[in-house]
Amino acid sequence: MPKQEIDGEELFNLALSIVGLVLKNGPHNTSELAEHFGFSEQTIKKAVLTIANSEDVGNFKTHFYLDDELLDDGEVDFSVAESMLTEPPVLSKRQVTALAAGLDYIASLAQFANNPALKELRELVGDSTTSVVRKVAGNREAELMAQLQRAVMNQVAIECEYVNQLGERSTRTIDPLRLDFVLEKHYLRGFCHKNQAVRSFRIDRIVNLRVTANPISEDSKALEIPLEVFGTESTELSVKISAEPEAAQIFWNFPSYSQVITKDGRLVGEISVGSLQALGRHITRYGGLVKVIEPPEAVSAVREFAQAALAPEIAPENED
Amino acid sequence: MAKQSPAQRLFTLTCCLLAAPRLGLSKQEIYDSVQAYADSSDDAREKMFERDKSSLREMGVALEVIEVDAFEEQSAHRYLIAKGSFDWPKDLELSPEQFQLLELAARAWNNRLMAPSAQSGLTRLKALGVVPNSRELSVFTPRLIARHQSFDPLAIAISQGQQVSFSYRKADADASVRLIDPQKLRFIEGQWVLLGLENGELKNFLLRRIVSEVKILGQVAQISDPASIAQAEAELAKFIDQQVAVIALRTESEAWWHFGAPADSEVTLTFMDEALLAEDLMEFGTDLRVVSPKSLADRILRGLERVVSDHA
Structure with a gap:
């Protein structure tokens, strides 16, 4: 989608980049440039005028000659007068950091793990030669992701079993719409026929996936999917917690409507949870860094989860 | 002619500096050449120029200032763009x-x-x-999320080449104040990691464990050479490779599916940090059991016991 407003630095950056492209590949239409750079035609024109209006007024030197009449007709053509500028500057440190970290992140996703184009790119853009290490070798997730990617692109429904966060298994038919990666967790966003609503499904909890040949409905195609993964369910319960700073992320893993304050070196605030059973696992994972203060039923739900985990159903090998 | 926009000013400044003779331009020459400066009052253009210099540097244009012997103070500094700024591979x-x-x-x-x-x-x-x-x-x-309070100041300090200090608490240890020359932020195993020099030695810091505000100190940071950074990264990767845990999974449980549904219901993992792996495992409750190492099993036991007693 074309962005309408950009700030001075970004416009400067765009002007430098247009110089590079036009001097390399020749004249372009403003509409082509708009499409290529992802800005509106109006912004492209502004950037082109930036290039044109760069005279050295002290020495009466023109840096670029621009054909104004052509620009009015939507064509961008200029030639170098006394300018030494032919390309944009190389990437800044922060640009490299931002792109390299983004590529690091993508490389950590199962389906891109062995992508040769990505590997080459990371050597070019990043200065990192080491690969990101994955905790799990195994390609179940990569295979699931490849099937889901195909289903989303072909706009066909999928059938699967889904294990929800309470461990309950059910059969689902889903119109798949988008694949979201949020840090290490991966989600399918789609219209669930059973719930008649847009839902988020953790990819690792999808079992026995089958891509059907049934096209998804026009209604599903028109759905807007919110950026946030968590839904707003009517049954949500507000739970007051206190966390060590190391566990600050608990406040951004759940919707939180209260202010988080710092008290005696700990963060105190409220999070909104869908089910008490699920709360148990999310608090227990921090092994004591997060504590539920109230309500009492939330406190006991966490205790019960941790107590059960202390006596795992899976017996030790050396048990008599 | 209409007043120049900030983008036009930056662009003209860049063109003038690139076209400058080998010795660069004096401030007065720049003020005469760039229309927006020529049109402004002394005060306004000083401020503009200061801002533009830092904008150019932020955008990766290596603006250099050289000092020359000059009679007038005004012409003692000369500005130029360092070679290499515009040299793509x-x-x-x-x-x-x-x-x-x-x-x-x-x-x-x-x-x-x-x-x-x-x-x-x-x-x-x-x-x-x-x-x-x-x-x-x-x-x-x-969605690459970087919501740690420390992230923005560290990213700024890295791009400006400044030293930082913060309080850091390693797992199982007390917090201590660290003075670091920050080099690089990386996303590894779902964690943001700062690579920085402490007393000249490259070390990794988990952003999660930075427990104070990050102070940018206004001291120029020592910058490590790329080879040393690559070596530190390779060492971290090797370290992770050597830290191995074996986990037994309950067949058909959520954990079993999560770890790729292995036929023998056992999975071998490598990890960067034992405490962080313990978190990922504790979340699965009764679905799994640590086979090795014992330190990980003990850590999980302690964690679960603490959760029980905290919620008694």
């Missing part, structure tokens, strides 16, 4: 597929400081003229 070519990956990487950012940098970097690479030829990656929406 020869034969740099990106394939349409690589371009798609870069777009995905830029789109992943969800941080108000880094998202614009990733986008502007992408714009610059688009000057190479490659057109992505397919939409197959458009079904993905990656």
Whole structure:
């Protein structure tokens, strides 16, 4: 989608980049440039005028000659007068950091793990030669992701079993719409026929996936999917917690409507949870860094989860 | 002529500096050449020029100031753009597929400081003229979240080359104040990691364990050479490879599916940090059991016991 407003630095950056492209590949239409750079035609024109209006007024030197009449007709053509500028500057440190970290992140996703184009790119853009290490070798997730990617692109429904966060298994038919990666967790966003609503499904909890040949409905195609993964369910319960700073992320893993304050070196605030059973696992994972203060039923739900985990159903090998 | 916009001012300044003689330009020459400066009052243009110098540097234009012997103080400083600022690697070519990956990487950012940098970097690479030829990656929406309070100040300190200090608490230890020359932020195993020099030695710090505000100290940071950084990264990767845990999984449980549904219901993992792995495992409750190492099993036991007693 074309962005309408950009700030001075970004416009400067765009002007430098247009110089590079036009001097390399020749004249372009403003509409082509708009499409290529992802800005509106109006912004492209502004950037082109930036290039044109760069005279050295002290020495009466023109840096670029621009054909104004052509620009009015939507064509961008200029030639170098006394300018030494032919390309944009190389990437800044922060640009490299931002792109390299983004590529690091993508490389950590199962389906891109062995992508040769990505590997080459990371050597070019990043200065990192080491690969990101994955905790799990195994390609179940990569295979699931490849099937889901195909289903989303072909706009066909999928059938699967889904294990929800309470461990309950059910059969689902889903119109798949988008694949979201949020840090290490991966989600399918789609219209669930059973719930008649847009839902988020953790990819690792999808079992026995089958891509059907049934096209998804026009209604599903028109759905807007919110950026946030968590839904707003009517049954949500507000739970007051206190966390060590190391566990600050608990406040951004759940919707939180209260202010988080710092008290005696700990963060105190409220999070909104869908089910008490699920709360148990999310608090227990921090092994004591997060504590539920109230309500009492939330406190006991966490205790019960941790107590059960202390006596795992899976017996030790050396048990008599 | 109409007043120059900030973008026009930066662009003209860049052109003038690039066209400058080997000794660069004096401030007065710059003020005479760039229309926006010529049109402004002394005070206003001093401020503008200061701002523009830092903008150029932020954008990766290496603006240098050299001191020369001069009678007048005004002409004692000369400005020029360092060689290399505009030198792209020869034969740099990106394939349409690589371009798609870069777009995905830029789109992943969800941080108000880094998202614009990733986008502007992408714009610059688009000057190479490659057109992505397919939409197959458009079904993905990656979100790279950097909400740690320490993230923005560290990113700023790195791009400005400044020292930082913060209080850091390692697992099982008390917090201590660290003085660091920050080098690089990386995302490893779902964690943001700062690579920095402490007393000249390259070390890794988990952003999660920075328990105070990050102070930018206004001291120039020592910058490590790329070879040392690559070596430190290789050492971390090797360290992770050597830390191995074996986990037994309950068949058909959520944990079993999560870890790839292994036929023998056992999975071998490598990890960067035992305490962080313990968190990932404790979440599965009764679904799994640590076979080895014992320190991990004990850590999980202690963690669960603490949760029980905290919620008694």
